[in-house]
Amino acid sequence: xxxxxxxxxxxxxxxxxxxxxxxxxxxxxxxxxxxxxxxxxxxxxxxxxxxxxxxxxxxxxxxxxxxxxxxxxxxxxxxxxxxxxxxxxxxxxxxxxxxxxxxxxxxxxxxxxxxxxxxxxxxxxxxxxxxxxxxxxxxxxxxxxxxxxxxxxxxxxxxxxxxxxxxxxxxxxxxxxxxxxxxxxxxxxxxxxxxxxxxxxxxxxxxxxxxxxxxxxxxxxxxxxxxxxxxxxxxxxxxxxxxxxxxxxxxxxxxxxxxxxxxxxxxxxxxxxxxxxxxxxxxxxxxxxxxxxxxxxxxxxxxxxxxxxxxxxxxxxxxxxxxxxxxxxxxxxxxxxxxxxxxxxxxxxxxxxxxxxxxxxxxxxxxxxxxxxxxxxxxxxxxxxxxxxxxxx
Ligand SMILES: Cc1cc2nc3c(=O)[nH]c(=O)nc-3n(C[C@H](O)[C@H](O)[C@H](O)COP(=O)(O)OP(=O)(O)OC[C@H]3O[C@@H](n4cnc5c(N)ncnc54)[C@H](O)[C@@H]3O)c2cc1C
Numbered sequence: 001x002x003x004x005x006x007x008x009x010x011x012x013x014x015x016x017x018x019x020x021x022x023x024x025x026x027x028x029x030x031x032x033x034x035x036x037x038x039x040x041x042x043x044x045x046x047x048x049x050x051x052x053x054x055x056x057x058x059x060x061x062x063x064x065x066x067x068x069x070x071x072x073x074x075x076x077x078x079x080x081x082x083x084x085x086x087x088x089x090x091x092x093x094x095x096x097x098x099x100x101x102x103x104x105x106x107x108x109x110x111x112x113x114x115x116x117x118x119x120x121x122x123x124x125x126x127x128x129x130x131x132x133x134x135x136x137x138x139x140x141x142x143x144x145x146x147x148x149x150x151x152x153x154x155x156x157x158x159x160x161x162x163x164x165x166x167x168x169x170x171x172x173x174x175x176x177x178x179x180x181x182x183x184x185x186x187x188x189x190x191x192x193x194x195x196x197x198x199x200x201x202x203x204x205x206x207x208x209x210x211x212x213x214x215x216x217x218x219x220x221x222x223x224x225x226x227x228x229x230x231x232x233x234x235x236x237x238x239x240x241x242x243x244x245x246x247x248x249x250x251x252x253x254x255x256x257x258x259x260x261x262x263x264x265x266x267x268x269x270x271x272x273x274x275x276x277x278x279x280x281x282x283x284x285x286x287x288x289x290x291x292x293x294x295x296x297x298x299x300x301x302x303x304x305x306x307x308x309x310x311x312x313x314x315x316x317x318x319x320x321x322x323x324x325x326x327x328x329x330x331x332x333x334x335x336x337x338x339x340x341x342x343x344x345x346x347x348x349x350x351x352x353x354x355x356x357x358x359x360x361x362x363x364x365x366x367x368x369x370x371x372x373x374x375x376x377x378x379x380x381x382x383x384x385x386x387x388x389x390x391x392x393x
Pocket of ligand 1: 272
């Protein structure tokens with residue numbers, strides 16, 4: 001391991017159901033002696049992804065969630081574990097061997113592992129307009145034809161804006177064959193780099209905000225099928241892709257050393273259940289990878305991975321608190337008169353403990369801290385057991 005510091009053990013790109021599940025699962029390790037990983041999420045817009053636009057079904061009607069509810073549940077854990085979510089667009093991910101460099105439109109970050117969970121398309125604030133001025137098309141559904149017919153009958157003279165990739169041309173042709181010139185048609189092609197949001201226009205209309213300016217109309221139709229045909233979010237990383245450009249993974253969401261992918265970005269089927277399932281898998285797998293890299297030991301995640309799998313006597317030991325580790329506080333805390341209160345544990349509100357917490361910033365080594373404060377191992381272990389602190393190298 002080089003001397004270079006990194007920002008977070010694991011960086012998750014994308015805050016849809018796959019990315020958020022991955023972040024929670026990587027951070028929320030429950031075994032009492034297991035050190036948590038530090039996790040950061042980066043997403044171009046507020047958390048949600050596609051699963052936030054409307055009611056979604058996990059398997060069928062019996063297991064479904066009203067608009068916004070899936071993300072609300074995932075965000076409750078993200079907040080409980082103080083997982084930082086940065087609203088930035090990731091432009092490039094580079095493998096620097098020991099670490100990954102994640103370049104965004106606002107800066108750059110480094111991590112030991114990266115999870116790509118960028119979905120099939122970049123999402124912005126579509127959910128605010130979905131079902132009102134903004135709709136989604138899937139031509140495979142027979143009802144699209146009826147839907148187009150009804151719209152052309154009712155909205156004659158109004159403007160419809162088709163949003164999608166170059167493939168949207170085919171949907172536009174289909175629409176035109178039903179429209180017979182009644183509605184005006186506009187097109188906004190989006191390769192993942194063109195659109196950056198939607199806005200209401202006057203009382204009735206809607207604007208598509210693009211790199212080249214605004215496109216105004218009365219309705220927007222997002223052509224999902226065009227986005228599903230090939231990946232438009234995977235070009236930020238060089239790795240093995242399938243013929244359509246989706247990221248190739250093994251059965252456990254691994255792409256290559258330290259690089260993982262989950263959800264729609266790994267290709268069809270495009271589904272919430274798959275996104276959450278892969279997100280959970282990738283969270284655990286990335287955590288195991290990081291643990292091995294940092295402590296040269298298997299992580300004892302034995303509820304999920306049988307302990308005899310790679311079991312050795314050392315399996316249950318907390319890694320030794322060697323001087324080179326840099327403790328990093330993962331949680332926020334409150335101070336009352338007597339105690340410093342964390343989510344699941346508390347420590348005495350002594351001056352030395354408050355100073356210790358300030359030094360647990362991932363930059364000071366345990367050796368530095370011991371030099372300044374003396375023996376702090378017991379407090380550090382308590383915070384580790386409460387999953388509020390991790391050790392970096
Ligand atoms: C209207 C609608 C209804 C649906 N209904 C169902 C249903 O009932 N059942 C079902 O199983 N599935 C349903 N789906 C599909 C399901 O929502 C998706 O399969 C699921 O959301 C995929 O999750 P994901 O996390 O992989 O991707 P997404 O939800 O797409 O999240 C990916 C996130 O990453 C962000 N991102 C992309 N590129 C970058 C970048 N460069 N930098 C930073 N961030 C980036 C995206 O903007 C997005 O926010 C529905 C989808 C829609 C649109």
